[in-house]
Amino acid sequence: MKTRKYKYLFLVAALGLTLTSCDDLFEPAKENNLGLDYMDKNASYAEGVLGNAYTRIPCAGFPFSEVGTDDAVSNDATNSWRKLAGGTWTSNNNPTERWRDCRAGIMYVNLFLSRVDGVHWADDDVARRLYASREKGEAFGMRAMFMYYLLQAHGGYDESGQLLGVPIITTPEGASSNFNVPRNTFEECMKAFYADCDSALALLPDKYVDITSDASIPAYYKKMGADVDRMNRVFGAKFNGRMDASIVKAFRSKAALLAASPAFAAASGTNYQQAADYAAQVLDAIGGISGMDPNGWTWYANGSEIDALSNGANPKEIMWRGEKSQNNDWETDNYPPSLYGKGRINPTQNFVDAFPAANGYPITDPRSGYDAKNPYENRDPRLTAYVVVDGGQVGVNNTKISTEVGSGKDGINTEVGSSTRTGYYLRKLLRQDINLDPKVNSKQYHYTPRIRYTEIFLNYAEAANEAFGPKGTGTHNYSAYDVIKALRHRAGITDDSYLDECAQSKEKMRELIRNERRIELSFEGFRFWDLRRWKAPISTAAKGMSISADKEGNKIYTPVNVEERDYKDYMYYGPIPYSEMLKFSELKQNKGW
Template sequence: MKKILFIIPLAAMLASCDDLFEPAIENNLGIDHMYNNANYAEGILANGYTRIPIASYPFSEVATDDAVSNDVDNSYRKIAAGSWTSDNNPLDRWTNCKSGIQYLNMFLERCDKVHWADDELVSQMFCDREKAEAYALRAMFNYYLLEAHGGYASDGTLLGVPILETAETQASNFNVPRNSFVECVEAIRADAERALEVLPWEYGDSESMTKLQARYSGAAMSQINRVFGNNFCGRISGRVVEAFLAKLNLLGASPAYAEASGISWTEAADAGAKVLDRIGGVNGLDPTGNTWYCNKADIDAISSSSIPAEVLWMSERLKSNSLEKDNYPPSLYGSGRINPTQNFVNAFPMANGYPISESKGGYDAANPYADRDPRLAAYVTYNGMTSGLSNGTVTTAVDGTNNDALNKLTGSSTRTGYYLRKLLRQDISLDPNGTTEEYHYTPRIRYTEMFLLYAEAANEAWGPTGSGSHGYSAYDVIKAIRQRAGIGIENGDEYLESIKDDQDKMRELIRNERRIELSFEGHRFWDLRRWKSELNETAKGMSISGSTYSVIDVETRNYKDYMFYGPIPYSEVLKFSELIQNKGW
C-alpha cells in the first residue's frame, strides 16, 4: 500500500515530461504488474478490506423504534416516513459489495503467479494465506449482499444475488439472473471452507501456529511467523470466518427466511457454539464487555497483537471526537443528532430484573429512572444526568433554560427527551477553549453478539435450558449477560428464574437483551425484519414539566409488509432483464 502511495506522485512527475519519451509513456500500472510486485498485489486485495460494510456506525436505528434524529436530512429518518424505494435505499450494499468481489476475483485469478518471496516455501505460504483471505472476504461480501437484497420474488421463490466467482471483463455477460437463496448459502459456505483450510484461528495463536507448522512440514517456526505471525492481526482470520458462518446460519433460520432457506435453528446454534467454545463458552464472557466503547484501559492497550477480550474483529483504533461532536448535548457543544426513544428506554428492566410492565418490579412512573437496569444510565443521557468531561448537568425538561431542553432548537435539541450516551467517550471536551480527542474503534463483531446469537438459536432449537451437544443453554447465556449488567444481583434474578421453562417468554427476553446490548451498533433494523416483527411502532419520547412526566408521540413509521426484504437497485433492474426484483418493490 505504501508503494502504491509512492507511485502516485511519481506518475504525476513523469506525465509532466512525457514529450521526452518516444513514444509517450503510459503511467497506469496494469493489473499484471502484481506478478513481480507483492506490494502491488496486496493493494488489489486491500480493495476488499477498504469496502467492508461495517467500517463505521450507520445509526440505522433511526429507521426503527429505538431512535429518531434531529437532522431533517437524515436518510433513515426519511425512509421511516415512507420514502424507502428501490432507487432511494440507504441500506443498499449492491455496488460496494459487488465492487469488492470484483477486486477479489481479479486477485484470485492471478495470485498463484505472484512472486511473494525469494524463499519458495515462504512464497507458497504467502500465496495460500492471501488466497484464503480473499475467499473469506468474498464470503463476507456475499453474506452482506444476501442480508440486504435476498427476498421473495412474485412467484414465491426465495432468491439471493448473482454468484460471481470470476472477474468480469468487457466481454462478460452482465445480464445474469439471481441465484437462489440456498445456492448463495452454499457458495458462502464453500468460500468459508476454502479459507478455513489455511487461515489460523488468530494470527500468532500458538495452537494455530503449531498446526500450520505441521501443514507445511519442514517449515521453521520463523518462516511460519513471517507469514502467519501476530503482525497480521486485524486481517480476516479463522475465528472471523466462523463468526460469519454463524451469522449466516442465524439469518437463514430466522422467520423471514426459514421456510425456504434449508437452515435449521440447530445448525445456527451449533455454528454459534463453535465460535464460543474457543473462548470457554459462557465462562469467556468479558466482564466489562457491555461498556467496551469507554473502557479506557482496554482501549489504550490495543496494539497490533492485542485487542480487547470482548472484540472478535475490529477496525483500526483512531483518535477523534467526531461521534461526540455529532451526539453530545448542545450544552457540551454537540449537535445531539441521535435521540433514543421512550420505546428504547422502556426496554430496560428494573435493577431487580423485572420488566417495567411487571408490578413486582416496582416501577414508579413519577420517578421513571430510579432503580433501573444500570445499562440505562450507561447508554442513554436522560434529564438530570451529568455528561462530558465537564460533568455538566443535562436538563431535557421542556422548561430547561438552554438548548438541551426538549425541542428547544430545531436541528440541535432532543426530540425525545433523551440524548445518546453509548459509544461516546465521556472524557472528551468539545469546549472551543480546550477541545480534546480520545481513541475510538468500531467492533465489526463482538463476542456478545455471538453469545446472543447462540442464545436465540438454542432457545428455538432446544428450549430455554436445553444445550444440545454443548455445555451451556440459552438460559445460561442470558443469566451471565444480565449478571454482568448488574441485574437481579440481590434477588437472584427472580424474573429470569420464573420464565426459564417458557420458550415464548425466553424468546421475548433474548430479543430484548439483544436490543439493549447491541443497541446503536446497526443491528436493530435488520433484526426486526428477519424476525418479521412490527416495523410501524410509533417512536415516542418523554416530556417533563416540573414533576410531571408525559409520554409523547414523536414520529410515526410508514413501512409496508414487503419491506421485510430489501430491494434490488432500480437502476440494475432497468439495465438487466434477467434480474428479478423482490416482490412489492
C-alpha cells in the first residue's frame, strides 16, 4: 500500500463496492455493475476487494482511549471516551466497538480467498502463481489480524459462564447465507487465528526486499519456477507496507499475550510460555536486545528520521506504519491554548506519578529522593518528554507554559474547552518544531506506527516473567529482566538498584513491567485494553494537580480529583452490539450487557 498505484486501486475498488447494495454485491445487477466474475479477468479489481479489508485496519490511528482510563481526561465534553468513563457505556453506545468493521474486513477477505486462484494476475504463468500465493498470504494475515481485534473488543463470558469469541466465518457470505450463527468459543477462535497465521507464514516473506541471487529464493517458490526477476516483481521492496510475515508474527504475539492474560487464560488454550515464544520469534529476527532502537522511545519526535522516510521504509523502532503526511492536526488538538491549541488530551496526576525518580525507584519509595515541593525535579526523563508540566517549554519558540491557577490561558480550568483540567498538557506524539500562529501555521510530517518493536519487547517481558521468572530465559537468550533493563537504560535510568530488587520476585517484576508498559506505550491506545486483560482496577478516579503560590511566591501543589470512573465488573469484557443481538437470535451476549 505504499505505492501510489495500489493506494489508488484500493480506493477505487472500495468506492465501487460500497456504492452497491448488499443484494447487488452478491447478485450483480444487469447494468452499472461489473460483477464478481470480473475479478477473474482484472487483477486491479481483485486487488480492490482485498483493499477493502486494508481500509478497515483498526490500528490505523490513535483513538486516545486513555481518556477512558486513569491516564488522561479530555476537556472536550463531547468526547466519546470521556462519556464512556462517566457511565454511558452500553451495548448500543460503544466507542470500543469493532464488530462491524472487522467482520466486514473478514467478509472481503473470504470473498477474495474464494476467487484469488482464478485471477489473471499476470500473463506469465509463474508470476501469476507467485502473485496468487502472496495475495493469499496477505489475506490470511489480515483475517488473523481482524480476529485478534474482535476477540480483544468482544470476547467474554456469557451468562452460563462460557468464554466466547465471535462466529468463525471462513467462506463468502451471500444474499442466501445464514447469518444467524452462534459465537464460537474463545479457544476455537484462537485455533482459527493460529491456523490463519500458519497459512500466511507459509506464503509471505519476512520482509519485502529486492534480492540479488537465487540463494535468497525460498524452496517453495523455486519449485514454482521463480527466479530473481520474478521474485522482485512480486515480493520486492515496492510492496513495503503490505502484510508480511513479520507483521503476522507480531499479531500472533499480541493475540497470544491477550489469550494468556488473567481475563481469558482459564479457557483460551494459550499460556504465557507460548506468548513468550511467539514474541521472541519476532525479536530474534532483529538480534534480540541488541536490535532495540536506542531512540525508539522518542520515535514521534525524531524529526530528521521522520522527514527522510520514503517508499514505505521504516525506522528501526517501527515494524509497520501508516502513510507519512504533512500536517499539524495533533498539535492543533493538543498544544496549550496560548500556542493556538485546544489542549484536548490532559495527562493525569495518576500518570505523572507512574514515572519513577531518576534513580529508578518509584516516587512512593523514600529511597527515590522525591521532593513533593519540587515534584518534577530528579525524575525519569520520559516524564517531561511525554508530558508538559508546569514550567515546561513547548513549540518552535520554546514557550514556557504555566498551568498555575489564574496564570492565563494555560492555567488549570481557565478556559472551558481549551485549558487543561489536570494541570498537564500532552507532549508525546507532538512535534515541537511547529508554529500554530495563523500568520505562520507551519506543518511537519507525522505517521502512525501500527506496530512498534517496543511493544513486542514488552510483550516478551510480561510473558517471560510469568512463564520463566524475572531472569529466566526459557529457550531464548534474554529474560524479562534484560528487556526492562534495556528499556530503562535507553531512557536514561541507568541505576539498576530497584530493578535488581524487583528481579527477586515475579510479583514485583510484574508490577514493574506493567508500569514500564504504561509509560512506554502511553497515548498509543493500549492502557484501556491492558487494564481489562489484566483484570486490574478500572474505576480509579482521574486526578490532577492544582498549583498556586503562597505570599512568598513559593508554589503550593495540591492534588485534586478531576473525574470519577464509573465502571462495573462486567465491563472487563466489551459487549456484542445491541443491534446484532436484535437481529440474530443465535448470538449470546456477554454477561452484564
